[in-house]
Amino acid sequence: METHKQLTIGLFGFGVVGEGLYKVLQQTPSLKASIKKVCIKHSGKKRNAPETLFTTDRNEILNDPDINVVVEVIDDSKAAFDIVSTALKNGKDVVSASKKMIAENLKALLALQEQTGHSFLYESAACASIPVIRNLEEYYDNDLLHSIKAIVNGSTNFILTKMFEEKLDFKQALLLAQQQGFAESDPRLDVDGFDAVNKWTFLLTHAYGITASPENILFNGIQNIQGGDAIVAKSKDQQIKLVAQAKKLQNGKVAAFVLPQFVKQNDHLAFVKNEYNGVVIESGFADKQFFYGKGAGSFPTASAVLSDISALRYQYKYEYKKLYHHKPHELGDDFFLRVYISFDDLRFIPKEKFEWIEEWYAQEARKYLVGVISFEELKKNSWWKENNTSLILAADPLIEEVETRKLKKKSLELAGVL
């Protein structure tokens, strides 16, 4: 029986996740991990732990040579980056749950890990307790990962589920999500897709060695989706999900985006309802694996933080194999998407931008079309999210063949449809 590294932890944040961690570590001495100090923002609050455990001075943790692990579960991403980078520089391993901070400082954090040689683990930052980072990092080799698509935001998935199953409109569903604790009082971070694209940023690093900023990845949230769109989905026997997706293109680059998408009932992601997350990985031999679990909430987050802590006992660190051991992939824009667009007024839709249009529907109040458009057009212009326009990708939206499109366009023009 080998002996393991004894972990002495400095914890930042004592909300539900922090307090839960403290309790579990106390009850599980075999983990050989104990919390020496907890740094909080406001002293004086009544807390379920001895008062001597707490400090408001971050240096009491960051400068304590006894503390070899810093766990950071705070909300403020600027402060979090400061804590994480100082801790790494001061010779500590770090566990973090701050997706926004990681996405926004990805390159700096990669450099810090290289410089210091210390572990920086953040499994809880994406899909909470689903071990997606670990599996992308360790199991799905560069050459074997054909595509990955995922529901990475529990709040928006809860809202979409309620719009779909209970025929609520967006505002009613959002209110319900807030009442049940699945959305913040300022829900924009979730609803507009920022949280999802933040997570997708560093999942792309572990999947393909891509180190992009969130603003370089095309994304949108579900803020423009209307009850009518859910009815269209239902009529096609499909659902609408906010899907983060990436796929290797034939030219070796990687297509990546986070957009609402129609999902067929036999798609694994259709199983993912309410606040759950799910990941579908297509690997060698075109075989698909599906990972599923709660994507938000204190227990799933704490569960993943705990797994990261326990991995530190074995000196585990991310190797970023796809980035350092291979030629990292680049993002590619040279592909097309099949999209559904619903709108109030045709004037706002530049229909000449479409390669071809496959479906039209119009009634007085609301209209929609289904057509094929280049990814570059969506990236360059924003008409598709303005003027009450709602863009939802069709099921299996990605089209690589560019040759046939001219022909198809012509045939429709000749037929007088366009």
Place this chain on the structure above:
Amino acid sequence: METHKQLTIGLFGFGVVGEGLYKVLQQTPSLKASIKKVCIKHSGKKRNAPETLFTTDRNEILNDPDINVVVEVIDDSKAAFDIVSTALKNGKDVVSASKKMIAENLKALLALQEQTGHSFLYESAACASIPVIRNLEEYYDNDLLHSIKAIVNGSTNFILTKMFEEKLDFKQALLLAQQQGFAESDPRLDVDGFDAVNKWTFLLTHAYGITASPENILFNGIQNIQGGDAIVAKSKDQQIKLVAQAKKLQNGKVAAFVLPQFVKQNDHLAFVKNEYNGVVIESGFADKQFFYGKGAGSFPTASAVLSDISALRYQYKYEYKKLYHHKPHELGDDFFLRVYISFDDLRFIPKEKFEWIEEWYAQEARKYLVGVISFEELKKNSWWKENNTSLILAADPLIEEVETRKLKKKSLELAGVL
């Protein structure tokens, strides 16, 4: 960009998996893995590869110092063990898909890995392409793995699905499985539960450090399940699955068994239909993760073999952390199970062996009861699989509390029910 180990592979077996592997490795030079020699049983068959690639002499691979990786995808478990052990001793890393061979020779294979220091990977041997071994080994720490339950046999799951959804009886469903290639012509290995318990044997090693023989684990297959049982399941809004299960008991030991089980519709395993496999892991903070994918077939198997091969480029090996780095867990018998038993004749049912009985149903042709019985009783005696008796665990069958049982029994006796 680091350089990796160049893999020169000797392959045993050239069925669908072997041939598929050969093609993919040829098409993916970036994997830096090439097959130098393929050992087959019968020469002379026409094969889609150059004739010089093949040999019927295993020593042409096992004694070739150029070959540093042996991949073994053959059917004969005795020959497979011989190949694997010789290859390890001769300084080669080994990838195997032979679950029966691994289960039956687990301790010898563990010893061989320790002696030789070489890698022996077998992700494809359980749940095919679902990376369950890797996740148990790397992600779910000893102290954090509360329970694991899984559908690990695709053939039986296919048969049960058809009995349930298409109201076929067992024999009709088995025939359909054979016609569609999901069951062998001699289906006993799958149907009687041998295949499932074989897989469970080494999954328990990676989950809890348990090194038991298949014969030490209580198991049964689905051979006694009748159409009427499926109807009962349906009336309770449940399904029947062959579930492999393990759970840490309060006394620190591990309960483990492979038995048919009623599964509620909201159980993740209810989602697993036809030839698919699924794994539900309950980890720290009682959070559940679900892994899902195809459990059988040439592509899923080849996909997992390919992932193992690619991991050898990084010198990956199983550390068996739960076995060597912790005090390994032991199997425990001190618990009770809630069971459903259907039968033709009450004479064959020793009703005094039950702690208590909760439900009776009788009609002329077929009767059933639901009751609580000690695990030890099921382990010691076999009346529950004889005389056309069918035992199916109730949903959430495991009961640890033994104190209340006497009282409950008495109260039923007093009430004149027993």
